[in-house]
Amino acid sequence: MNPADTFPIALSLRVATIALLLVAPVGIALAWIQSKYRYPFRGLVDALILLPLVLPPSVVGYLLVVVLGRQGWVGSWLDRAFDLRLVFTPAAAVIASSIVALPLLVKTAQPVFEGIPRELEDVGRSLGLSPWALFFRISLPVAWRGVVAGLVLAFARGIGEFGATLMFAGNIPGRTNTMPLEIFAAYQLGDDRRALIYVTVLIAFSGLVVWAASRLAPRGVRT
């Protein structure tokens, strides 16, 4: 394969990995907070987290352009204040991937956190553990399988992101052409050989993810 062929593979991996690094702390924290605390507008926060999962990716992409585009509410400010333009950059692909990956992580990890017997954390507190220590020494060790399963699914969703990426990051060869975009472009040009490369890579990758997720299915906990 020539460098033009391998670029989309490397770019997709890079985009999905950076997206995962951004999404992981936010998603795990959200899952934990939503599972532990009852506060006003909790339902609204739940709905907002879920939204990118149910909205058509083109709508997510459109909204991203409206908010972060050069004329967007936040985008125009970034342009003025920091000379920062996100549209049609690999960073835009990372943002699009992150937005669609977040709900998968939260929705996979949250029920696992909710399933932790309250008594375990009560005992932890009585043993002198601060809220931070409770999370790292009890919640996470009990729920790690669910959290890792959520991370795997989020990564898979991130690497496969198409619609929002196309609208927000564009399909610029050598810059923002991730594998899913490249498949679409190759298909339109009738270049089956090229499309097949990325189709094969993504199918193999998805198979790996399905296998990993099934291995990580939560098991019964005996305390």
Place this chain on the structure above:
Amino acid sequence: MTSRAPALEATLSLRLRRGGERFDIDAELSLEQGVLVLFGPSGAGKSLTIQALAGLVRPTAGSIRVGGEVLYDGAGGVEVPAHRRRIGYVPQHHSLFPFCDVAANVAFGLPRRERTRDNPRVEELLQELGIHQLAAAHPGSLSGGERQRVALARALAVRPRLLLLDEPFAAIDQQGRIELRRILRQTLANHDMPAVVVTHDPEEALTLGDQLVLFDRGRTVRSGEPASLLRRGQTVTISGELETERATTADGRTTVRLREVSLEAPEELLEPGPDGRVVLRLQAPRDES
């Protein structure tokens, strides 16, 4: 003799919802030293009361003083968080951390540097509670009685000021109960550890408690010595080994000493049962009033 502050003085009001049920609890507890039993039917609010003592649920009003130190004072705005109260807690279920073995469970609350396998304190406690051979075992492989012993060792490891036990024998068979009761009494005495034990079982109330508080529909209705609070009419079988023959006191009451508890009552209340057991005829005051 050194005078010590009472192990526990608490006046609590709790108004809260748990699992769709409304709880209205008003409790008054006091314990100089030894074991205080919270006795009453299920759903009377006993468990929530000890959770409030531990700082795991927030009272609506009242005060909690442990060993003379104020841990909660609704009017004065004092609320020491649970992790700073130094109150041990052994729940009824789900008591052990499933991701580490017995020794690591016992060492769990110790400072990081002391959290080692060969920490002498951990070894001592495992020995004392007769679970030394289980140090490397995982919680999933333990019996109900073994799990409670591990939970007890873990709570004692951090040297709490007060120990709270919620129905500690609930998931244990009869033989295991007798054994665990003996170990519990012995261990609490060895460590000079005041404790509050929640139970709805009169046998446990009588054999464990130095003081007893009766709970009924969210209220503490009476307190005093266990035998004086559980009155005639109800049959309670105390399963224990008889240590002495029956004797009569100067005022005509009959005493019987079991290995774990000494009983004193009017003669008609104490009857010899099968296999060296003693049968007490008692009645819960609830039926009396």
